[in-house]
Amino acid sequence: MAITTDQIKWISHLARLELKPDELSHAAEQLTSILNYINLLQQVNTDNIEPLAHPLDVSNVFREDILKASISVEEALSNAPNRQADFYGVPAIFE
Amino acid sequence: MSASTNNLTEKTALELIKLQEKGEVKAEAITVAFLESIKAKDSKVKSFLHLDAEKAIATARTIDSKRAKGEKLGILAGVPIAVKDNICIKGTITTCGSKMLEHFVPPYDAHAIEKLLQADAVILGKTNLDEFAMGSSTENSAYQTTRNPWNLDCIPGGSSGGSAAAVAACESPISLGSDTGGSIRQPASLCGIVGLKPTYGRVSRYGLVAYASSLDQIGTFSHDVADTALLLNVIAGKDDRDSTCTSVEVPDYLANLEKPITPLTIGVANEYFAGGLDAEVEKSVREALKVLEGQGAVIKQISLPHSPYAIATYYLVATAEASSNLSRYDGVHYGHRSEAHKNLIDMYCKSRGEGFGAEVKRRIMLGTYALSSGYVDAYYLKALKVRRLIRNDFDAAFAECDVVIGPTTPTCAFKVGEKSSDPLAMYLSDIYTISCNLAGLPGISIPCGFNSKNLPIGLQLLGAPFSEEKLLRIARMYEKETTWHLKRAQVS
Numbered sequence: 001m002a003i004t005t006d007q008i009k010w011i012s013h014l015a016r017l018e019l020k021p022d023e024l025s026h027a028a029e030q031l032t033s034i035l036n037y038i039n040l041l042q043q044v045n046t047d048n049i050e051p052l053a054h055p056l057d058v059s060n061v062f063r064e065d066i067l068k069a070s071i072s073v074e075e076a077l078s079n080a081p082n083r084q085a086d087f088y089g090v091p092a093i094f095e
Numbered sequence: 096m097s098a099s100t101n102n103l104t105e106k107t108a109l110e111l112i113k114l115q116e117k118g119e120v121k122a123e124a125i126t127v128a129f130l131e132s133i134k135a136k137d138s139k140v141k142s143f144l145h146l147d148a149e150k151a152i153a154t155a156r157t158i159d160s161k162r163a164k165g166e167k168l169g170i171l172a173g174v175p176i177a178v179k180d181n182i183c184i185k186g187t188i189t190t191c192g193s194k195m196l197e198h199f200v201p202p203y204d205a206h207a208i209e210k211l212l213q214a215d216a217v218i219l220g221k222t223n224l225d226e227f228a229m230g231s232s233t234e235n236s237a238y239q240t241t242r243n244p245w246n247l248d249c250i251p252g253g254s255s256g257g258s259a260a261a262v263a264a265c266e267s268p269i270s271l272g273s274d275t276g277g278s279i280r281q282p283a284s285l286c287g288i289v290g291l292k293p294t295y296g297r298v299s300r301y302g303l304v305a306y307a308s309s310l311d312q313i314g315t316f317s318h319d320v321a322d323t324a325l326l327l328n329v330i331a332g333k334d335d336r337d338s339t340c341t342s343v344e345v346p347d348y349l350a351n352l353e354k355p356i357t358p359l360t361i362g363v364a365n366e367y368f369a370g371g372l373d374a375e376v377e378k379s380v381r382e383a384l385k386v387l388e389g390q391g392a393v394i395k396q397i398s399l400p401h402s403p404y405a406i407a408t409y410y411l412v413a414t415a416e417a418s419s420n421l422s423r424y425d426g427v428h429y430g431h432r433s434e435a436h437k438n439l440i441d442m443y444c445k446s447r448g449e450g451f452g453a454e455v456k457r458r459i460m461l462g463t464y465a466l467s468s469g470y471v472d473a474y475y476l477k478a479l480k481v482r483r484l485i486r487n488d489f490d491a492a493f494a495e496c497d498v499v500i501g502p503t504t505p506t507c508a509f510k511v512g513e514k515s516s517d518p519l520a521m522y523l524s525d526i527y528t529i530s531c532n533l534a535g536l537p538g539i540s541i542p543c544g545f546n547s548k549n550l551p552i553g554l555q556l557l558g559a560p561f562s563e564e565k566l567l568r569i570a571r572m573y574e575k576e577t578t579w580h581l582k583r584a585q586v587s
Contacts, residue, residue, distance in 0.1 A: 012444075027457065041408065043404075046484070078202060079198075079200060079430075088428060092439075
């Protein structure tokens with residue numbers, strides 16, 4: 001099965017990842033080869049097998065809802081590429 | 096300088112602790128010795144991305160003055176340590192080997208870092224890795240390729256290649272890494288040192304930059320098994336900030352280290368000696384098994400029938416989780432933001448396109464595809480079912496064996512550039528290490544020989560979940576009878 005350049009464009013759109021033209025054609029070729037290898041899994045009979053998403057038998061770990069100090073606003077914003085007052089700055093969403 | 100303080104940088108952490116306790120050397124002198132070793136060798140080995148020389152010396156001085164006053168000291172007092180650059184240290188740049196995080200300064204310490212500081216360790220700096228821990232050679236770092244201290248033309252392994260090479264080159268006595276599919280054990284094997292990936296949930300992942308959350312685990316590098324036990328004593332244990340970090344009791348891993356496990360049944364899986372295994376590696380591993388047999392161990396042939404599917408399973412599970420985890424790099428909260436954008440969506444796409452390297456993009460794409468509508472059942476869900484079968488194989492094995500032993504890697508270190516243009520060939524170098532992460536098991540690689548080109552060979556021991564104490568004691572049984580762990584690479 002071969003992945004087409006159009007499929008790569010769609011996946012890169014879903015992933016919000018801009019690829020240059022040479023990256024697009026290269027990605028099609030490499031993903032095809034990796035997926036052909038991965039198709040090995042189709043040989044395995046997995047009827048009635050429960051999926052294992054996680055190695056530990058834990059679910060819904062709760063803790064007490066106690067108010068406590070966290071990092072400061074200054075620290076939280078210290079890595080912001082664009083800061084506007086006490087907010088993260090982003091390009092305008094509404095025209 | 097007395098004979099016992101010669102070659103400080105070749106000593107183990109426990110030796111350095113004893114020398115300080117006897118008053119033969121100060122923490123400051125130890126830290127300076129390792130910083131000088133880095134200065135002399137790191138332009139060739141390239142283990143470190145950042146050094147914190149001033150802070151390290153200041154910390155060492157504080158420890159010396161606490162000791163002089165008779166104050167209580169932590170169990171790693173005055174021991175230098177290097178940290179993989181995907182583990183957050185407050186106020187110290189943490190790049191993950193990526194241009195995306197070129198200027199990122201974490202506002203908090205990882206849980207493992209808090210533990211190191213409480214133990215009075217001296218953090219030297221941050222080590223190189225494949226970008227976001229995705230790779231097996233450090234060639235995917237956006238900054239530099241680390242070299243193998245045993246042969247500078249070869250890769251050190253990855254993704255924790257910087258942390259492994261730093262210990263092998265005697266630039267640091269111990270270090271921290273992370274292991275998602277072999278990223279500690281594979282470089283430990285290729286660099287001739289000890290590398291431990293603890294059970295999933297043994298060490299908190301709080302402050303470890305996420306790659307694949309159901310597989311990632313922080314672990315250790317050292318010259319010998321005792322130092323691994325010591326460092327695990329420091330970092331293991333419950334942390335409420337990682338809900339997958341369990342409250343399973345943490346034993347003192349050093350207390351019974353010298354006691355052999357008897358009786359001892361070793362599982363040897365046919366699948367780990369199949370085609371692709373280098374003859375010299377196989378010979379060393381078979382000889383290592385004989386050393387343990389000589390101590391009364393019984394070898395049992397076992398089968399892990401689903402191991403041929405581990406790599407395919409891993410590259411769906413890990414990439415699916417990565418595609419989700421790495422969506423946080425959107426150019427808003429931290430990380431690279433593209434200057435030239437038309438609108439918000441375009442800003443996301445361009446920032447990510449500019450900030451990520453080729454392998455990271457490849458894995459995000461693969462993971463996005465595996466999770467996309469119409470493909471999720473055929474790929475991601477199928478992989479999770481095979482993952483269950485892989486775990487079942489190990490559960491059956493550990494019902495009749497104490498440990499599963501085999502090679503850590505199919506070959507010794509390969510040349511820089513040899514596999515960098517073929518992602519699939521690179522993925523296959525993790526063939527023996529990957530199942531352990533999918534099943535959530537602890538695994539350790541210990542040195543067990545050298546090939547005819549003087550490149551190290553590693554022995555991998557896998558145990559049942561939370562059996563680190565037993566695993567370390569079995570590793571020590573082998574180590575005690577051999578001298579591989581005493582060898583040091585001479586970087587010239």
